[in-house]
Amino acid sequence: MITVQNLTYTYPGASAETLHGLNFTIAEGEIFGFLGPSGAGKSTTQNILIGLLKQFGGTVQVLGRDIGSWGHDLYEHIGVSFELPNHYLKLTARENLNHFASLYSGATLDPMEVLGWVDLQEDADKKVANFSKGMKVRLNVARSLVHQPRLLFLDEPTAGLDPVNARKVKDLILRLRQQGTTVFVTTHNMSVADELCDRVAFITAGSINVIDAPAALKQQYGKRDVLVAYRNGSEMIEEQTFALDGLGHDPSFIQLLQTAQRLETIHTQETTLENIFIQVTGQELNT
Ligand code: ADP
Numbered sequence: 517m518i519t520v521q522n523l524t525y526t527y528p529g530a531s532a533e534t535l536h537g538l539n540f541t542i543a544e545g546e547i548f549g550f551l552g553p554s555g556a557g558k559s560t561t562q563n564i565l566i567g568l569l570k571q572f573g574g575t576v577q578v579l580g581r582d583i584g585s586w587g588h589d590l591y592e593h594i595g596v597s598f599e600l601p602n603h604y605l606k607l608t609a610r611e612n613l614n615h616f617a618s619l620y621s622g623a624t625l626d627p628m629e630v631l632g633w634v635d636l637q638e639d640a641d642k643k644v645a646n647f648s649k650g651m652k653v654r655l656n657v658a659r660s661l662v663h664q665p666r667l668l669f670l671d672e673p674t675a676g677l678d679p680v681n682a683r684k685v686k687d688l689i690l691r692l693r694q695q696g697t698t699v700f701v702t703t704h705n706m707s708v709a710d711e712l713c714d715r716v717a718f719i720t721a722g723s724i725n726v727i728d729a730p731a732a733l734k735q736q737y738g739k740r741d742v743l744v745a746y747r748n749g750s751e752m753i754e755e756q757t758f759a760l761d762g763l764g765h766d767p768s769f770i771q772l773l774q775t776a777q778r779l780e781t782i783h784t785q786e787t788t789l790e791n792i793f794i795q796v797t798g799q800e801l802n803t
C-alpha cells in the first residue's frame with residue numbers, strides 16, 4: 517500500500533533537513549505505527565504520504581503509484597485525520613460530516629452511523645465550537661471515515677482523550693483493520709503502538725532506528741528473567757534473579773522456594789515497548 521525509499525525532506529527556508537532518508541513499506545491490511553517523541557518528524561512524514569508536502573527527496577509510492585502522479589482522486593481512496601482538528605466550529609457535528617461527505621464522488625456513510633463509532637451520536641446536533649478537545653479529536657477520526665477509505669492516516673488519534681475514549685478509538689481502529697483497512701498511525705503514545713500496531717517504526721530526529729513487530733521487539737530485548745522477592749526473618753526484603761529458561765531444573769531457585777521464610781513476590785521481568793524505545797534510541801517519549 518505504501519513504499520518509501522530514501523525519503524528526505526527540508527522545509528522551505530529551513531536551514532536543516534527534517535527527514536534524513538526514511539525507508540519502509542506498509543502491506544495491505546496492516547496497522548503501521550510511527551512512534552517517536554514530538555519533533556521527530558512523524559507529522560511531516562504523514563503530510564508527505566498524503567501529498568501535502570511535495571518537494572521531498574527519494575521515492576514515495578501510495579496505492580501503487582508515485583505520490584506525485586496522483587491528483588485529487590487520491591483523496592477518494594484515503595482517509596486523513598490531522599493532528600490538529602480543523603472543523604467548522606459554527607456547524608454541528610452532523611453538519612460537518614454532511615459537508616465533508618458531499619465532497620466525495622463515491623458512496624459515503626450516514627453521518628449518524630460514523631458518529632456512533634466514536635460515541636458522538638448524542639452530540640450530533642451540537643455546535644462543534646462547544647465541543648471539548650477530546651470530542652473534536654473523535655469527530656476528526658469520524659470525518660476521516662465517511663467515505664470508507666481503504667487506507668487511513670491517523671495523526672495522534674488519541675491525543676487529549678481520556679482512557680475510556682482512547683479505548684473506543686483504539687477498538688474502532690482494530691475493527692477497521694479487521695474489515696481490511698490499512699492504517700498508518702503516528703503517535704508518541706506507547707500503548708497505542710503496543711496495542712494496535714502490527715509493526716512499529718521508532719523515529720527520532722528524522723531517522724528511523726528500528727522497524728519490527730512489538731512482540732518481536734519484546735522477545736529480542738526482553739530479559740527472560742524471574743525476580744523472586746522474599747524475607748528471611750528480618751524486615752528487609754531480599755531479591756534474587758533467575759533465568760526463566762531451565763527454571764524448573766535450577767537448584768538455587770528450587771532451594772530458595774523451599775528455604776525462604778516468606779515469599780513476597782515472583783515476577784517475570786518482561787520489558788515494555790517503552791523501555792525498548794529508550795534502550796534503542798537513547799531518548800524518552802515524553803508522553
Ligand atoms: P512530530 O509530528 O514527530 O512531532 P513534526 O513532523 O511536526 O514532528 O516536526 C518535525 C520537525 O520539523 C520539527 O523540528 C519541527 O519543528 C519542524 N517543522 C514542522 N513543521 C514545520 C514547518 N511548517 N516549517 C519548518 N519546520 C517545521
Ligand code: MG
Nearest residue numbers: 558559599671
Ligand atoms: Mg506530530
